[in-house]
Amino acid sequence: MSxxxxxxxxxxxxxxxxxxxAFVVASVPFARRRxxxxxxRTLPVMGTIADLAVVHxxxxxxxxAIDAAFAELRHVEATMSRxxxxxxxxxxxxxxxxxxxxxxxxxxxxxxxALAWAHAxxxxxxxxxxxxxxxxxxxxxxxxxxxxxxxxxxxRQLHRHVQLATEKGAPAxxxxxxxxxxxxxxxxxxYAVDRAVDALRAWxxxxxxxxxxxxxxxxxxxxxxxxWRVGIQxxxxxxxxxxxxxxxxRAVATSGDYEQFFRYRGVRYHHLMDPATAAPRQSPAHSVxxxxxxxxxxxxxxxxxxxxxxxxxxxxLQARARDARVVRWA
Numbered sequence: 001m002s003x004x005x006x007x008x009x010x011x012x013x014x015x016x017x018x019x020x021x022a023f024v025v026a027s028v029p030f031a032r033r034r035x036x037x038x039x040x041r042t043l044p045v046m047g048t049i050a051d052l053a054v055v056h057x058x059x060x061x062x063x064x065a066i067d068a069a070f071a072e073l074r075h076v077e078a079t080m081s082r083x084x085x086x087x088x089x090x091x092x093x094x095x096x097x098x099x100x101x102x103x104x105x106x107x108x109x110x111x112x113x114a115l116a117w118a119h120a121x122x123x124x125x126x127x128x129x130x131x132x133x134x135x136x137x138x139x140x141x142x143x144x145x146x147x148x149x150x151x152x153x154x155x156r157q158l159h160r161h162v163q164l165a166t167e168k169g170a171p172a173x174x175x176x177x178x179x180x181x182x183x184x185x186x187x188x189x190x191y192a193v194d195r196a197v198d199a200l201r202a203w204x205x206x207x208x209x210x211x212x213x214x215x216x217x218x219x220x221x222x223x224x225x226x227x228w229r230v231g232i233q234x235x236x237x238x239x240x241x242x243x244x245x246x247x248x249x250r251a252v253a254t255s256g257d258y259e260q261f262f263r264y265r266g267v268r269y270h271h272l273m274d275p276a277t278a279a280p281r282q283s284p285a286h287s288v289x290x291x292x293x294x295x296x297x298x299x300x301x302x303x304x305x306x307x308x309x310x311x312x313x314x315x316x317l318q319a320r321a322r323d324a325r326v327v328r329w330a
Contacts, residue, residue, distance in 0.1 A: 036207075038223055041066050046077045046189055048213030054200065055207035055223055065203035069196035069210065076192035079107055080184050082130055092173045093130060093181045100165045100172035108164060108171035110296070114187050117300045118159040120320035125304035126275040128158035130181025136280070138271045143264045144279075153179060154278035189215050190253055190299025197295075210295075214254055217295045218247035235286035235330050243328050251295035252327070255302035256287030272306055283307035285329040290317075292324035 039062035040053040052069055054062040079088045088103045095101050103111075114127035132153050135145050144150075161177040173182075189212055196210045197217045207220035209228055218228035227248040231241030235258040245252065257270035257280070274281035288306050292298040301324050305313035310326065317324045 036223065037062070039063060039066065041070070043070060045070065045073045046081070046192060046212060047083070048189075050196075050213070051209075051211045052196070053209045054205055055221070056205060061203065062205070065200050065205050065208075068199040068203060072195040072199045073192050073212065076106075076188060076195060079104060080110060080188040080191075082181065082183050082185070089182050089184060092175065096173050096175040097178045097180065098175075100167045100174045102167050102170045102172045105171055108173070110184060110188060110191050111162070111173060111182070112164060113191075113296060114184060114300065115159055115162060115164075117187065117304055117320055121304040121316045123157050123159065123275050124308070124316070125186060125300060126157075126159045127182055127184055127187065128162050128175075128180045129153070129273055129275050129278070130183035131179055132273050132275070132278045133183050133185070133271075134181065135278070136269065136271070136273065138260050138262055138269060138280075141262055141269075143262075144269060150278045152278075155276050158275070186255075186303035187296055187300040189213060190251070190295035190297070193217050193251065193295035193299075215251075215295055215299050216253070217251045219249060221248060232289050232328055232330065233287070242330055245291070245327060247291070250291055250293065251298040252289065252291050253295060253298035253302045254287055254289040255306040256330075257281075257283065257306075258286055272303070274307065281307040287330045288313070289327040289330070290324055291327050292321055297321040297324055 036055045036057045037059050038053055038055055039059050042049060042051045050073055052066050054065055056062040081087050082089050082093060084090050085094065088107045092101045092103065111127065117125045118127065135149055158177060158180050161175065161180055163174040163176055165172045165174050193210050193212050193215050197219055200208050200219065210217050222228045227246035230245040230247050230252050232243040234240040234242045235256055255272060257272055260271035261268050270280045272281050283306055288302055290298045290301040292301060301317060301321055305316055313326050
């Protein structure tokens, strides 16, 4: 993968997909390409937009593969969304304070990966700060919460009180602190992308793009055999890109403070929470873009290192995902 300098914003016909932090760009419109057809579908899922494009001569086969990929995305949402009270994560949040709650093996594995990222980042990534996220609720709030409510949750290292167990032979989760609510929002979307890619591969698809709200995986090649082109969004202008990547069989994810926020008395409060302060994380950059072998790692890494120095970010990636790298701060 290689990064290029600033580029103009592509025209409307050049967009393949648009997500938070990333454009997937085709250098010429697909209708002018020769060779395999491109079958594309865009649908809402996981609170964002998923855009899947499959390069395959048999359109009906491609449609079946896309059906399977979207089924995986919906399954991850149904089991791991904190917004669904009957999801596995929702059930853990309701019931697991004081008693183990059984979960599926995939949910356990994602929680385990999230806890490993928490350890590698010294708590900068914390899947147990759901109550902090709920407290700030930047989508609906118009002013910060009371200082006392913030300070009660600050610096608690809540991930240390999430315990993975076995209950009657099944995976289980136990929350040893009543202030814990799990929030897998910084890792589950990337995991869902990986599951969708696995579904496409199971259908024999070798070339595709899966983009879920800007967390994406470029499988194989774009039409014509070129790498997929990914443009990094300018945090100051949602229609502009500030860098280009050529991507093949790799994942890209971006975390930024410019999509979800509110303003109060001239201060912007965004959705990326710092577990140490239980408040929006301070950062000299407005976004960070990560490239990695898996989208789950790219997603978690982008969340973990946002607000860090370049040296700190490299240290975290070295500890947890040595194949990952910071592509760009913006």
